[in-house]
Amino acid sequence: MPPLLSLDGIKVHFSSRKMLFRADTVRAVDGVTLSLDRGETVSIVGESGSGKTTLGRASLRLAPITEGTVVFDGDDITRIPDGKLRWFRRRAQAVFQDPYSSIDPFMDVRQVLEEPLLIHDIQDRADRVQQALEEVRLAPAGEFSGKFPHMLSGGQRQRVGIARALIMQPDYILADEPVSMIDASSRTEILYLMRELQERLGIAFLYITHDIATARYFSDRIAVLYLGRVAEQGPPGEVLDEPMHPYTVALIEAVPEADPDNRLRDRPTVPGEPPNPSNVPTGCRFHPRCPEFMAGLCDVVEPELVEARPGRFVACHLFSPATHTNGAESAQSAEE
Numbered sequence: 001m002p003p004l005l006s007l008d009g010i011k012v013h014f015s016s017r018k019m020l021f022r023a024d025t026v027r028a029v030d031g032v033t034l035s036l037d038r039g040e041t042v043s044i045v046g047e048s049g050s051g052k053t054t055l056g057r058a059s060l061r062l063a064p065i066t067e068g069t070v071v072f073d074g075d076d077i078t079r080i081p082d083g084k085l086r087w088f089r090r091r092a093q094a095v096f097q098d099p100y101s102s103i104d105p106f107m108d109v110r111q112v113l114e115e116p117l118l119i120h121d122i123q124d125r126a127d128r129v130q131q132a133l134e135e136v137r138l139a140p141a142g143e144f145s146g147k148f149p150h151m152l153s154g155g156q157r158q159r160v161g162i163a164r165a166l167i168m169q170p171d172y173i174l175a176d177e178p179v180s181m182i183d184a185s186s187r188t189e190i191l192y193l194m195r196e197l198q199e200r201l202g203i204a205f206l207y208i209t210h211d212i213a214t215a216r217y218f219s220d221r222i223a224v225l226y227l228g229r230v231a232e233q234g235p236p237g238e239v240l241d242e243p244m245h246p247y248t249v250a251l252i253e254a255v256p257e258a259d260p261d262n263r264l265r266d267r268p269t270v271p272g273e274p275p276n277p278s279n280v281p282t283g284c285r286f287h288p289r290c291p292e293f294m295a296g297l298c299d300v301v302e303p304e305l306v307e308a309r310p311g312r313f314v315a316c317h318l319f320s321p322a323t324h325t326n327g328a329e330s331a332q333s334a335e336e
């Protein structure tokens with residue numbers, strides 16, 4: 001069966017005007033190919049600024065796509081005008097860090113949940129609101145539906161955010177750091193809830209996080225993003241226990257062992273200059289920070305993402321003998 005969502009060679013470049021006549025190109029996403037099967041969860045991890053949110057937004061047609069295609073359930077939606085995307089807007093939903101950032105704070109929970117139903121002219125609203133509140137364990141529904149955001153805890157607000165996504169009965173949910181603003185004790189509950197919903201309702205999730213530990217628990221596959229490209233991809237147990245790409249190794253090593261409050265884990269710091277999407281290095285984009293750097297190859301030839309082992313995809317010359325040979329040749333011809 002074809003994937004539910006296919007992102008093929010996605011690039012999202014922004015222009016950032018620094019001076020009057022000079023604009024830098026911000027290569028936020030720079031050639032990502034990724035697919036999501038029905039009911040599957042893929043986690044995207046990577047440092048701040050690696051392009052996770054932009055990629056997620058591109059998957060929902062909420063970021064301007066410079067190059068590449070987005071295919072949803074067999075339909076290429078890359079360039080369909082917004083007015084013709086209503087069907088897609090019902091089937092693809094998002095849960096963001098702060099669910100109330102884009103919601104009127106004077107709406108009560110019932111109004112928050114009814115709003116998308118009204119936009120899409122869906123009729124059985126009262127039943128759907130009740131059902132969605134029950135799904136996210138905000139029961140009894142009657143008790144919560146009249147509450148305003150300031151009357152809810154962080155965890156309850158995010159449950160409302162999830163209910164608002166669920167109420168459209170979607171096939172796909174983008175969850176962009178859904179628990180990073182919630183206290184540690186409620187995080188696990190919310191993640192368990194999302195996992196349960198995903199399994200029971202067969203919803204596909206793209207789960208964006210800094211927290212590698214939750215990516216392991218929550219996903220079927222994990223993709224490590226570096227400067228707008230996938231460095232490594234595979235089953236979470238394998239990628240996290242036996243990382244192949246030097247960036248994945250550094251990212252995992254950067255997670256502090258003792259972090260009882262679960263705060264540092266959110267922002268692992270990899271040694272070296274933080275990546276700058278306005279100034280992407282030549283060759284392998286990780287080469288200025290890579291302990292395995294091979295001069296004349298890594299700074300010249302960009303490694304392709306190849307299947308280094310069954311189900312394991314890596315973009316690194318260490319795992320790509322063909323590129324190695326070609327790279328050595330091209331490095332040599334570059335010198336000549």
Ligand SMILES: Nc1ncnc2c1ncn2[C@@H]1O[C@H](COP(=O)(O)OP(=O)(O)OP(=O)(O)O)[C@@H](O)[C@H]1O
Pocket residue numbers: 014015016026027028046047048049050051052053054055210277
């Ligand atoms: N609209 C925009 N215009 C210009 N640059 C942008 C825009 N949106 C994102 N960027 C830049 O693109 C890069 C990737 O941003 P993005 O928010 O996707 O990263 P991220 O991996 O989600 O980071 P974080 O972990 O901090 O949320 C950053 O350098 C960011 O400043």
Ligand code: SF4
Pocket residue numbers: 245246247284285286287290291292293294298303315316317318
């Ligand atoms: S291609 Fe070279 S620089 Fe890039 S990660 Fe692999 S070894 Fe390091």
Ligand SMILES: [Mg+2]
Pocket residue numbers: 052053054
């Ligand atoms: Mg982000």
